[in-house]
Amino acid sequence: MTNKVLVYVDHFKGEALPASWEAIGAARKIAESLGSGVTAVIVGQDVQSLAKQAIEYGADDAVVAESPALADFQPEPYADVLSKAAAEADVLLLPTSGRTRELAAMVAVDLETGMAPDVIEIAVDDGLVLATRPIYAGKLLSKVVIKERKPQILTTRSRAFPKPEPDASRSGEVTSLEFELGEVPTEVLGYKEAAGGVSLTDAAVIVSGGRGVSNNPSLTPPDEITDEKEQEIWRAQQGFGLVGDLAGVLNAAMGASRAAVDAGYIPYANQVGQTGKVVSPDLYIANGISGAIQHLAGMRTSKTIVAVNKDPEAPIFKLARFGVVGDLFDVVPALTAAFKERLGK
Numbered sequence: 276m277t278n279k280v281l282v283y284v285d286h287f288k289g290e291a292l293p294a295s296w297e298a299i300g301a302a303r304k305i306a307e308s309l310g311s312g313v314t315a316v317i318v319g320q321d322v323q324s325l326a327k328q329a330i331e332y333g334a335d336d337a338v339v340a341e342s343p344a345l346a347d348f349q350p351e352p353y354a355d356v357l358s359k360a361a362a363e364a365d366v367l368l369l370p371t372s373g374r375t376r377e378l379a380a381m382v383a384v385d386l387e388t389g390m391a392p393d394v395i396e397i398a399v400d401d402g403l404v405l406a407t408r409p410i411y412a413g414k415l416l417s418k419v420v421i422k423e424r425k426p427q428i429l430t431t432r433s434r435a436f437p438k439p440e441p442d443a444s445r446s447g448e449v450t451s452l453e454f455e456l457g458e459v460p461t462e463v464l465g466y467k468e469a470a471g472g473v474s475l476t477d478a479a480v481i482v483s484g485g486r487g488v489s490n491n492p493s494l495t496p497p498d499e500i501t502d503e504k505e506q507e508i509w510r511a512q513q514g515f516g517l518v519g520d521l522a523g524v525l526n527a528a529m530g531a532s533r534a535a536v537d538a539g540y541i542p543y544a545n546q547v548g549q550t551g552k553v554v555s556p557d558l559y560i561a562n563g564i565s566g567a568i569q570h571l572a573g574m575r576t577s578k579t580i581v582a583v584n585k586d587p588e589a590p591i592f593k594l595a596r597f598g599v600v601g602d603l604f605d606v607v608p609a610l611t612a613a614f615k616e617r618l619g620k
């Protein structure tokens with residue numbers, strides 16, 4: 276392996292995160308500036324097929340590290356292996372995910388170099404990568420350079436870089452990495468799927484609901500629901516039903532504000548924001564969400580933002596490209612009907 280630009284292909288049990296391919300696209304641009312190629316690094320067990328995919332998405336070749344001990348992601352052994360693979364590289368890109376947050380930091384410590392997480396723009400100047408990343412909950416963009424030339428470690432935010440078109444005719448060498456693993460201090464005992472199963476971070480379109488989804492006093496709950504909190508939840512279910520209909524027509528994932536999650540309207544897996552998921556879809560439709568800074572922290576890099584809110588002073592309108600001042604219980608069904616007609620559904 277002579278390439279100086281490496282991409283770690285993040286995956287769960289052999290299924291790659293789409294953001295891994297986006298990172299390969301970003302890596303190609305860096306490699307062109309550095310006059311290098313791109314090598315994909317794949318760590319796991321039974322993951323050879325990912326090497327072929329990585330090459331189809333633009334890697335020139337791939338290095339695979341396989342072992343039964345690597346069947347489950349665990350930061351310690353994965354960091355050992357990736358540090359070995361990246362020791363001679365100039366640049367190591369990883370897609371940002373819960374796993375790579377730990378992994379990239381551990382590799383940076385192992386290799387005594389710097390790391391820039393959650394990068395949204397990349398440029399190359401005099402052989403060094405200039406990374407732009409949001410800080411202070413997205414209020415500021417900071418430009419970071421890692422002064423060490425070997426290796427500069429960056430994690431790229433999901434959907435911030437275009438995903439290359441795969442080309443099945445591409446081919447490249449796939450080599451195995453030789454490595455020895457020390458004692459692994461932890462063991463994965465199993466997985467439990469989170470409710471909802473939405474992949475918010477990969478969605479091109481997200482339709483979200485906030486506290487406003489429960490605010491329709493004219494909706495009368497059934498007689499058997501007498502408790503006030505249960506009546507609120509019932510109203511929220513009607514509101515989220517409408518939000519879900521719109522999401523369905525647009526093949527969108529459903530998002531939510533923390534207020535909606537805390538009130539028990541929708542599971543935490545759907546929360547967008549500083550303490551939820553960070554998303555960058557092409558289209559983000561916020562319904563009944565005021566636009567608190569902590570919510571904006573999770574969605575301000577969305578390409579087009581649409582807000583539906585009955586308060587014309589709601590802060591979300593400052594960020595939104597298109598805003599509808601109105602009651603979501605009227606506006607959302609009207610949007611659903613209009614999209615249905617336009618999309619022929």
Ligand SMILES: Cc1cc2nc3c(=O)[nH]c(=O)nc-3n(C[C@H](O)[C@H](O)[C@H](O)COP(=O)(O)OP(=O)(O)OC[C@H]3O[C@@H](n4cnc5c(N)ncnc54)[C@H](O)[C@@H]3O)c2cc1C
Nearest residue numbers: 485486487490532533534548549550551563565570585603
């Ligand atoms: C440390 C910390 C971390 C946080 N992390 C997050 C986070 O990750 N994500 C997050 O979202 N928040 C987070 N928050 C909470 C955040 O500060 C806000 O409280 C929250 O985002 C508000 O949610 P909301 O906009 O749904 O509710 P509200 O602020 O109550 O806004 C509801 C909006 O709905 C509108 N509305 C009401 N009825 C209707 C209707 N019928 N039709 C149309 N519009 C209507 C109202 O005009 C209002 O603008 C965090 C807070 C802290 C302190």
